[in-house]
Amino acid sequence: MATLDFNRFRLEIESATNSKAVSKAAFDEADRRVKTAKQEMINDFNAHEVTQEIEAGAADPMGAQNTTNTLGGQGNLYSFIGFAEGDNPTEAVRGYLEDKTRLRTHYTFNQRLNRFLFKVDMPAMDEVEKRTPSPWEPKSWTRGIERGISGLGFYLHSRLKGFAGSRSSAAIQSEQQIRSAGYKPIKYLSEIIKNFRKKL
Numbered sequence: 001m002a003t004l005d006f007n008r009f010r011l012e013i014e015s016a017t018n019s020k021a022v023s024k025a026a027f028d029e030a031d032r033r034v035k036t037a038k039q040e041m042i043n044d045f046n047a048h049e050v051t052q053e054i055e056a057g058a059a060d061p062m063g064a065q066n067t068t069n070t071l072g073g074q075g076n077l078y079s080f081i082g083f084a085e086g087d088n089p090t091e092a093v094r095g096y097l098e099d100k101t102r103l104r105t106h107y108t109f110n111q112r113l114n115r116f117l118f119k120v121d122m123p124a125m126d127e128v129e130k131r132t133p134s135p136w137e138p139k140s141w142t143r144g145i146e147r148g149i150s151g152l153g154f155y156l157h158s159r160l161k162g163f164a165g166s167r168s169s170a171a172i173q174s175e176q177q178i179r180s181a182g183y184k185p186i187k188y189l190s191e192i193i194k195n196f197r198k199k200l
Contacts, residue, residue, distance in 0.1 A: 023109075034103040041195070042097055045094060048192065050077065053078070057077060057078020058078060070145075070185070071184075081149065089141065093142065096128060120200060125143075145186060146187060
């Protein structure tokens with residue numbers, strides 16, 4: 001009957017695990033997983049109905065539709081939020097998600113857990129909000145998308161000639177209330193970031 005020296009066996013396992021080849025393989029796998037999850041997050045952002053509606057408004061503030069139904073089908077988010085004609089506000093968000101998300105090069109091996117421990121820089125909603133100020137009020141437009149934006153009752157949009165002096169050229173705030181409906185909040189970046197964290 002053969003006997004096994006468990007102490008020696010443990011030391012050999014630890015030595016093999018800490019080898020450069022195994023460490024590199026572990027890092028490469030972690031890097032692959034982070035990059036995959038990151039690309040899925042970017043894809044989710046690009047495909048989100050809010051992103052698409054705002055980008056459609058950047059191309060055509062008057063012709064873009066309120067596909068999210070956040071405005072009751074009236075106008076579009078681009079002109080309602082008040083972005084200036086020619087602005088592309090989603091680029092700042094996309095750039096942040098791209099630049100912020102990465103696997104750190106420093107990692108450790110925990111012998112008690114028998115596993116490598118990696119750190120990942122991840123996007124956060126408070127940082128997103130800092131990079132997405134509203135054109136006409138202090139709070140972030142990404143925050144407003146999810147929690148509410150005032151002024152829909154005074155929002156007047158034109159799909160024909162637009163309005164002189166309008167930031168987007170497609171809408172103005174009326175001096176008198178023209179509808180009673182309010183803005184309908186919708187989950188957006190907080191959900192996209194939450195899903196990314198779950199995947200990791």
